[in-house]
Amino acid sequence: MITDARALRPEYLPRELHHREGPIQHLTAVLKPLSQGYSAENILLTGPSGAGKTTLARYVVERLEAQTLAVRSGYVNAMSESTAVSLLYRLLRETGLGADLRPEGIPQGEYLSRVRASDDELVWIIDEVDVVTEPALLEALYEQPNLTLLMVTVDHNDLLSSVDQRVASRLRSAEHVRLEKYTHDELVDILSHRADAGLKPGSVPEDLLSQIAETAAGDARLGIALLRQAARHADREGGKRLSTGLLREIESEARDDVENLQVAHLSTHQRHLFDLIREHRNLSAGDLHELYEGRVRAPKSKRTRRRYLDSLERYDLIEKRGAKRSTRYVYER
DNA sequence: CTTCCACCGGAACCGTGGGAAA
DNA sequence: TTTCCCACGGTTCCGGTGGAAG
Numbered sequence: 001m002i003t004d005a006r007a008l009r010p011e012y013l014p015r016e017l018h019h020r021e022g023p024i025q026h027l028t029a030v031l032k033p034l035s036q037g038y039s040a041e042n043i044l045l046t047g048p049s050g051a052g053k054t055t056l057a058r059y060v061v062e063r064l065e066a067q068t069l070a071v072r073s074g075y076v077n078a079m080s081e082s083t084a085v086s087l088l089y090r091l092l093r094e095t096g097l098g099a100d101l102r103p104e105g106i107p108q109g110e111y112l113s114r115v116r117a118s119d120d121e122l123v124w125i126i127d128e129v130d131v132v133t134e135p136a137l138l139e140a141l142y143e144q145p146n147l148t149l150l151m152v153t154v155d156h157n158d159l160l161s162s163v164d165q166r167v168a169s170r171l172r173s174a175e176h177v178r179l180e181k182y183t184h185d186e187l188v189d190i191l192s193h194r195a196d197a198g199l200k201p202g203s204v205p206e207d208l209l210s211q212i213a214e215t216a217a218g219d220a221r222l223g224i225a226l227l228r229q230a231a232r233h234a235d236r237e238g239g240k241r242l243s244t245g246l247l248r249e250i251e252s253e254a255r256d257d258v259e260n261l262q263v264a265h266l267s268t269h270q271r272h273l274f275d276l277i278r279e280h281r282n283l284s285a286g287d288l289h290e291l292y293e294g295r296v297r298a299p300k301s302k303r304t305r306r307r308y309l310d311s312l313e314r315y316d317l318i319e320k321r322g323a324k325r326s327t328r329y330v331y332e333r
Numbered sequence: 334c335t336t337c338c339a340c341c342g343g344a345a346c347c348g349t350g351g352g353a354a355a
Numbered sequence: 356t357t358t359c360c361c362a363c364g365g366t367t368c369c370g371g372t373g374g375a376a377g
Contacts, residue, residue: 083363107352107361285340301366306341324373325339336377346367355358 001235001242007198008228010221010261017059018193019186020052023177027060030175031148034121035068040148044129044171046155047179049316050219053152056179057125061150070120072096077127079315080265084108084137091124108140115144127152131314135167142170149174181218188213191223199231204242211247225254255333262315269300270308277318278331285327 006012017024033040047053061073074094081087088111092098097114115122124141129151132138141149151174182190188209195204208230216223229250234242266274276291277283283291293299300308309329312318319330 085362302340303342303367304365307365310342322374324341324375326374327340334377337375339372339374341370341372343370344368347365349363349365351361353358353360355356 001200001203001240002198002231003200004198007194008224008231010224010257012194013055013058013062014193014197016193017052017056018190019182020056020179023056023179024060026177027056027150028064030177031060031064031123034064034071034123034148037070037121039121039145042142042149042170042174043151043177044174045150045152045177045179048155048181048218050216050221050223051179051181052220053179054125054127057127057150057152061123061125064123071123072118072120073123073125075125075127078131079128084132084134085111087126087132087137088112091126095122095124108137112140112144115147118146120146122147123150124148125150125152128314129153129171130167131311132167135170138167138170155179182220183218184210184213187216187218187220187223190220191227194224194227200240203231203234203240205244208242208244208247211244215247215251222254222258225257226251229254229257252333259317259333262317265315266312267308269296269305270312272296273305273308274312274317274331277312277329281332282328282330285329288329 002008007014027043027045030043031040045053045057058075061075065071065073072095074091076087076090076094078087081090085108088108089098089101092101092111092114095118097118098111101111101114122144124147126132126149129138130153138149141147151171155178191209191212192204195209204227209227212223212226212230216226226247230242230246233246233250263271263274272295273288273292276288276295280287280291289302289305292305299305309318309320313320317331319332321328321330
């Protein structure tokens with residue numbers, strides 16, 4: 001049944017993007033000066049999860065790079081790089097400017113001079129830019145004359161107030177491209193393109209796609225995870241066609257898939273905190289700290305735990321409710 | 334209504350370790 | 356080699372604040 005598993009994986013970059021014609025045009029227009037050797041505005045790309053932000057950014061930049069000799073690009077997810085230096089290192093490697101660099105022990109300035117030394121215009125995609133903790137880093141990047149930033153983040157309305165002042169002002173000054181959730185019909189269409197690319201023709205009934213789209217509620221990442229799990233399940237059972245009744249069975253597996261992508265980035269102590277909250281579903285701050293201290297051999301300080309909990313919240317793995325003495329940490333699902 | 338204090342989060346500080354300069 | 360520098364991952368300190376208890 002599965003003819004090309006890659007097409008169902010989360011990182012797959014399709015050859016054509018559907019239902020994003022407007023944003024594609026917008027982004028392309030903002031980046032256009034680069035193809036004529038001029039510099040372009042920095043860009044902030046926002047939208048809810050599963051709206052295709054990352055895919056869109058990579059798609060547009062890849063096309064630009066293919067059409068223009070003097071443009072090079074790099075992509076990084078700020079979530080998975082804990083420090084400024086590791087983020088710069090990764091980006092330089094991606095851009096093809098750091099093959100000879102080692103990952104540690106080099107001052108920031110050295111990396112930045114690499115950027116300036118390049119004859120090409122550079123476009124860097126920084127995914128989840130709101131977790132960049134060092135404001136000085138973005139400022140420094142802004143000052144590089146031949147560097148255009150394409151910053152990607154979820155569209156929390158509280159975003160600009162929650163991040164550092166200096167970061168916020170950088171984000172505000174960038175050209176803003178906003179993505180909406182996919183509609184039901186758009187998502188059905190996207191899923192059927194993926195099914196065509198990855199599954200035997202005719203193996204997915206139309207009404208199953210519609211159900212998946214319904215469950216995913218505009219979130220393409222979840223929709224594709226559902227499709228992938230449905231196909232795997234059917235494959236295991238030796239079925240030739242995905243059945244409509246399948247969805248309830250595989251929904252939680254698909255949601256686990258999406259969650260596991262995030263959990264994979266956690267350190268062991270972050271993981272302990274997350275596991276406790278997931279086990280208990282809902283814990284007061286006091287209880288959580290007590291449980292954590294009982295479970296872990298060398299507990300981190302309270303302040304450090306709060307930082308970990310912050311990052312869990314940014315990953316959308318947990319939710320913090322209430323304030324002050326009635327703070328609770330909640331896991332839903 | 335007032336008081337208390339658990340919790341949050343900013344800021345300053347610290348020990349370690351690798352690299353570069355002397 | 357020794358010394359200096361700097362990033363990193365933490366901790367310590369502390370002021371603000373709003374729920375909860377009195």
